[in-house]
Amino acid sequence: MIVVNAKFLTQTITGVQRYALEICKRLPRFIGEEEVVYVSPKAPLINSISKDIVPIHFGRLPASLWEQIELPLFLIKNGSPLLINLAGVGPVFYSNKIMALYDLAFKHHPEWFSFSFQKVYNILIPIGLKNSIKVITDSYYVKEDINRTYGVNLNKIEVIYAAPSKMFYNQNLKREKFILTVSSIDPRKNLKAVIQSFKNLDTDYKLIIVGKRNHIFSNFDLEDEINDSKINFTGYLSDEKLVELYNKASIFIYASLFEGFGMPPLEAQACGCSCIVSNTTSLPEVYQGSVEYCSPEDNESITAAMQELIENENKRVDLKKSGFENVLRFSWSTSANQLQKVIEQTTYEKSANT
Structure with missing residues (x-):
């Protein structure tokens, strides 16, 4: 199976959560022979991918600790499958994963953030980048910034743009x-x-x-x-x-x-x-x-x-x-197809090396 960290389903929607939600709505249920499975902490689900997708809901710890302790244990017990982490830090010491990172503001401008947030990100993000098989980001600007700041090989970083959701459209109202x-x-x-x-x-x-x-x-x-x-x-x-x-x-x-x-x-x-x-x-x-x-x-x-x-x-x-x-340059369907290809490439390369 392929596991998606669905912690974002328990969070209020901002840009990062919307990115994860819109792409996951368009991912197929199977990629190759692997089923795409969603897992989330035991917190109320605020968002939904679709009516027929019910995430595996488990754990006792708060979301941040769940992500670093209980989620990796779940993955190891289930054969250490590929993890897709589209929102937040993700389990940094779990290496069979694709990680998303949307900007490095926490690194370049720590004064904008709470002390605890920027310290956690500045410690954990470099580890996560090093451990990930692939890194997803949302612009070529950020791709080059990750390469320049952390020395991550450009070939390891894939740019997948965001897009406006269908709910945003011109209603021809009076301005x-x-x-x-x-x-x-x-x-x-x-x-x-x-x-x-x-x-x-x-x-x-x-x-x-x-x-x-x-x-x-x-x-x-x-x-x-x-x-x-x-x-x-x-x-x-x-x-x-x-x-x-x-x-x-x-x-x-x-x-x-x-x-x-x-x-x-x-x-x-x-x-x-x-x-x-x-x-x-x-x-x-x-x-x-x-x-x-x-x-x-x-x-x-x-x-x-x-x-x-x-x-x-x-x-x-x-x-x-x-x-x-x-x-018209941006489409969630195109972005989901790009992620699917990254997953297929990652699973193919892993199987070829085993």
């Missing part, structure tokens, strides 16, 4: 005068700069911020920044509410300081919203010429980009069209 941003509430998303840059505008547009704070990030609070009647912080929203906002916003902004892929602008593009995106890390690779770029460390650049799209309706129309074209 309203607001700028939207969607992200976790953490330092790398650069929300304080976005807020300050927006305050520098003389406009009747509003700014709507959608996101939820995560405990893994260092102490970060927006309360002192959101003191303007034109700024609305919604907190976490359901997918239905989020799709509606993507479809009503005139402009979407994503002035992030560091991204391995950067999913929200792609969701916005799928909904027909014109986007402003940072000109850094993986973002130019993913968005190419389909967005208005800003320099995330320059508030004047962020303000100028927002002002340009507020004033230039023709530019918004052009970006809407180029956004639809950009979205």
Whole structure:
């Protein structure tokens, strides 16, 4: 059998969990002669792959300890099968695995994260990279970063892009005068700069911020920044509410300081919203010429980009069209097929060497 670490089914969906969920929905039940089996800790299942896939639900330990202790024991008792780990650290000392790593922010910017999170990742991730047969990542930027930072051979790293889910589509709603941003509430998303840059505008547009704070990030609070009647912080929203906002916003902004892929602008593009995106890390690779770029460390650049799209309706129309074209470059089915080929290659090479 082939085992997928399905801990992500017990977690609230963020970008990493959505990546794992969407790809697993499209993996076949059998790859070659091996059945694909999903295993998860004994925590409530928040997400589901499909109605006919019931994960093996076992263990007593909290999820992080389950992953390092009980999951490896389960694998060893079942003949040490290939493990697919698409979310989180995974069992670092289990070597028959394919591991996903989406960015190295924890390495390059430990100050953005809680002390315990960045210490755990900085200790365990290098071990996991060394022990894995293959490493999956979500952009060529991250592939080169892993190679440069940890010396992992480029041939060991496979790039499999993310994609917008089908729920994100253009509903042809009337666009309203607001700028939207969607992200976790953490330092790398650069929300304080976005807020300050927006305050520098003389406009009747509003700014709507959608996101939820995560405990893994260092102490970060927006309360002192959101003191303007034109700024609305919604907190976490359901997918239905989020799709509606993507479809009503005139402009979407994503002035992030560091991204391995950067999913929200792609969701916005799928909904027909014109986007402003940072000109850094993986973002130019993913968005190419389909967005208005800003320099995330320059508030004047962020303000100028927002002002340009507020004033230039023709530019918004052009970006809407180029956004639809950009979205067509990405597909979860294509990404799942890529992962399947990586699994097939890995199992073939293993059998050839035994």
